[in-house]
Amino acid sequence: MTILVTGGAGYIGSHMVFELLDHGEKVVVIDNLTTGFDWAVPDRAELVIGDIGDKKLVERVIRDFKVEAVIHFAGSVVVPESIEKPLDYYRNNTSNSRELLDAVVNCGVDKFIFSSTAAVYGTPMTTGPIREDAILNPMSPYGSSKLMTEIMVRDAALASDLRYVMLRYFNVAGCDALKRTGQSTKGATHLIKIACEAALGKRPFMGVFGNDYDTPDGSCIRDFIHVSDLVNAHYAALNFLRQGGLKFTANCGYSKGYSVLEVIEAVKRISGNDFPVMMEPRRPGDIPALTANSHRLKSRLTWSPRFDDLDTIIKTALDWESALEQRRKSA
Ligand code: UDP
Numbered sequence: 001m002t003i004l005v006t007g008g009a010g011y012i013g014s015h016m017v018f019e020l021l022d023h024g025e026k027v028v029v030i031d032n033l034t035t036g037f038d039w040a041v042p043d044r045a046e047l048v049i050g051d052i053g054d055k056k057l058v059e060r061v062i063r064d065f066k067v068e069a070v071i072h073f074a075g076s077v078v079v080p081e082s083i084e085k086p087l088d089y090y091r092n093n094t095s096n097s098r099e100l101l102d103a104v105v106n107c108g109v110d111k112f113i114f115s116s117t118a119a120v121y122g123t124p125m126t127t128g129p130i131r132e133d134a135i136l137n138p139m140s141p142y143g144s145s146k147l148m149t150e151i152m153v154r155d156a157a158l159a160s161d162l163r164y165v166m167l168r169y170f171n172v173a174g175c176d177a178l179k180r181t182g183q184s185t186k187g188a189t190h191l192i193k194i195a196c197e198a199a200l201g202k203r204p205f206m207g208v209f210g211n212d213y214d215t216p217d218g219s220c221i222r223d224f225i226h227v228s229d230l231v232n233a234h235y236a237a238l239n240f241l242r243q244g245g246l247k248f249t250a251n252c253g254y255s256k257g258y259s260v261l262e263v264i265e266a267v268k269r270i271s272g273n274d275f276p277v278m279m280e281p282r283r284p285g286d287i288p289a290l291t292a293n294s295h296r297l298k299s300r301l302t303w304s305p306r307f308d309d310l311d312t313i314i315k316t317a318l319d320w321e322s323a324l325e326q327r328r329k330s331a
Contacts, residue, residue, distance in 0.1 A: 001026070001066055001067070001068035002025075002026040002027065002028050002065040002066055002067050002068065003020050003025050003026065003027050003028075003067070003068060003069050003070075003071060003238070004027075004028050004029075004030065004061060004062065004065070004067045004069070004070045004071070004109075005017055005020070005027060005028070005029050005030075005045075005071050005073065006029075006030050006031070006052045006070065006071070006072045006073055006074035006100065007029075007030075007031055007036065007052075007072070007073035007074030007075065007115075008027070008029030008030070008031055008036070008041055008045065008047070008073070009029060009031035009033055009036025009037055009038060009040050009041050009047065010031065010035055010036040010040070010073060010074070010185075011172075011181075011182070011183045011184065011185060011227070012073055012115065012169075012172060012227055012230065012231065013029070013031070013036065013073040013074070014036070014037075014040035014041060014181040015175075015176055015181055015227045015228060015230075015231045016071055016073065016231045016234055017029060017041060017042065017045050018042065018176060018180055018181060018231075019228070019231040019232060019234070019235055020045075020235070021042065021044050021045060023235060026065075027044075027045040027046070028045065028046040028047075028048060028061060028065045028067065029041050029045055029046065029047045029048065030048045030050055030051075030052055030057070030058065030061060030074070031047065031048075031049065031050075031074065032049065032050060032051045032052075032074075033049055035076075035185055037184055040181045040184065042180070046065065048061055051096065052072075052074045052096050052097070052099065052100040053091075053095065053096035053099045053100070054099070055099045055100075055102055055103045058099070058100055058103035058104075059103045059106060059107055062103060062104070062107040062109060063107060067107070067109055068109070068111065069109065069111035069112070069113065069238055069241065069242075070100070070104055070109055070111070070112050070113070071113045071234055071238070072097065072100060072112065072113065072114050072115060073115045074092075074096070074100075075092050075093040075096075075097070075115070075145075075146075076088065076089050076092045076093060076142070076145075077117075077142070078142070078189050079119060079140045079142045079143075079283075079285045079286070080189070080283055080284055080285055081142075081189070082140050082141040082142035082145070082285070083140055083141060083284050083285050086141035089141045089142055089145045090141065090144075090145050090148075092145075093142070093145035093146055093148075093149060094145045094148045094149055094152075097114075097149040097152065098149075098152055101152055101153065101156050101162075104162065105156055105160045105162055108161070109162075110161045110162055110163055110241075111162075111163055111164075111238070111241040111242070112153060112157075112162055112163070112164045112165075113164070113165045113166075113167065113234055113237050113238065113241070114149065114150065114153055114164065114165070114166045114167070115146075115167060115169060116146050116147075116149070116150055116166045116167060116168045116169070116249075117142070117143060117146045117168055117169050118130070118168050118169065118170045118171075118223075118251065118253070118290050118292065119138055119139070119140060119142050119143030119146065119287075120136050120138050120143050120146055120147040120150065120168060121134055121135070121136060121137065121138070121143075121168075121287075121290070122135075122136075122137035122138050122139040122143065122287065123137075123139060123287050123288070124287075124289075124290065127289070128291070128293075129223075129253075129255045129291045129292055129293035129294075130251070130290065130291065130292065130293055131251075131293045131295075131296075132168070132249055132250060132251055132293075132296055139285055139287065140285040142285075150166050150249075153166065154247070157246075157247060163241050163245060163246050163247060164241075164247055164248075165234075165237035165240060165241060165245070165247070165248045165249070165250075166248075166249040166250075167230075167233060167234065167237065167249075167250060167251075167252050167297075168249070168250065168251050168252060168292075169225065169230060169252045169253075170222065170223040170224070170225055170251065170252060170253030170290065170291070170292045171190070171191070171192075171222040171223060171224045171225065171253075172224075172225055172226075172227050172230055173190070173191075173192040173193070173224050173225075173226070173227065173313050173314075173317055174192075174224075174226040174227050174228065174307060174312070174313035174314075174316040174317050175227065175316045175317055175319065175320035176227070176228060176316070176320075177228065177307075177316060179319060179320060179323050182316075182317075182320030182321075182323065182324065183227075183317065183320060184320075184324060191222070191260060191263055192224065192263060192267070192313065192314060192317050193317065193321075194206050195263060195264050195267040195314075196267060196271070196314070196317050196318050196321040197321060198267075198275040198277075199267050199268065199271035199273045199275055199318065199321075200271070200273070200318070200321050200322065200325065201273075201275075202321070202325070204275075204276070205275060205276035205277065205278055206264070206275065206276075206277055206278070207277070207278045207279075207280035208260055208261065208264070208277060208278070208279050208280060209260075209280050209281070209282055209283035209286060210280070210281065210282035210283065210286065211261070211279050212282070213282075213288040213289075214288060215259060215288055215289055216259065217259050217261050217262070218261075219259045219260035219261045220259065220260050220286055220287070220288055220289065221257040221258065221259050221260075221288070221289035221290070221291065222257060222258065222260075222263075222289075222290060222291075223253035223254060223255065223256060223257050223258075223290065223291040223292050224253075224254070224258060224263070224310060224313055225252055225253050225254055225292075225305075226305070226306075226307035226308070226312065226313050226316070228306070228307055229303075229305045229306060229307050229308070230252055232303060232306070233250075233252055233297060233301065233303050236301040236302050236303040237301060239301075239302065240300075240301055248300060248301075250294075250296045250297040250300065250301070251292035251293060251294050251296065251297060252292065252294070252297060253291060253292025253294050254292070254294060254305060254308045255291060255292055255293060255294045255295075256291065256308075257289060257290075257291040258310055262310075263310070263314075264277055266310055266311060266314050267314055267318070270311060270314050270315055270318060271318055
């Protein structure tokens with residue numbers, strides 16, 4: 001039996017592929033390579049280049065590879081871009097997920113793990129780490145497109161044998177400690193990646209999008225989770241489903257927040273490189289502060305974090321950024 005990883009050539013998906021292979025699993029990836037890279041998928045996994053919205057292709061892959069479970073990462077992930085191109089997000093994240101789910105249910109696959117996001121919550125009504133039973137009120141098409149898929153998964157499961165886990169990611173960063181894969185997206189917009197690029201001289205400066213929020217230093221607060229801990233939570237989710245688990249939704253974060261300015265200072269300290277930082281206007285769609293209550297993940301899945309430390313996250317991200325530079329020079 002094989003695990004199908006959609007978006008397995010992308011940042012989180014490729015880490016998932018290594019996690020599964022490290023546990024002796026068989027893996028097939030479907031990725032259309034719009035943001036992923038074929039080199040990020042190791043030879044030990046099969047790569048099928050194609051779109052998850054292509055139901056016939058997905059059904060063929062499920063049958064040919066005797067797929068036991070689907071871990072679904074493929075999609076678009078940038079909040080401000082989703083505000084500019086909402087229909088692209090509803091296609092990539094919602095419509096294509098519908099086609100994928102249709103194929104999954106048609107073929108009788110009964111285990112489904114979905115990459116959801118903290119963006120489904122919108123601006124929390126309360127302060128402090130947010131729980132899974134908080135009101136769901138996305139503030140961006142990205143969050144809405146993911147919430148719509150959560151609802152589809154839930155409803156499909158009610159009408160079929162499908163069992164599922166939805167993992168709501170907070171801010172994912174860092175890279176594989178063995179440097180086998182990492183965050184390689186061109187034109188990346190995520191904070192730690194941008195700060196690492198600035199620290200390594202790949203960009204002349206970076207901006208802070210708003211320092212007038214109602215937070216201790218005025219910049220936004222986020223809960224950063226190391227990508228290797230995140231994919232390990234997916235492996236725990238797979239085992240939950242294998243043991244007969246029916247449905248489960250959990251936040252993925254460390255229940256700790258760091259401000260944008262704190263992250264930038266940490267990148268400067270760890271890299272040993274200073275770089276110019278400009279204060280810029282607020283970015284549309286940004287939530288002032290978002291941290292996870294991760295009690296449910298820890299208590300219900302066999303999961304405990306191994307990289308729960310901002311410095312470790314940043315160090316692995318910097319290492320990968322340097323490795324990417326070497327790869328570029330030797331290409
Ligand atoms: N951010 C920033 N400068 C950048 C990139 C991000 O100030 O160059 C801020 C962004 O406005 C947000 C936080 O960093 O407050 C996290 O943004 P990111 O895009 O990494 O993730 P998001 O929380 O939007 O998913």
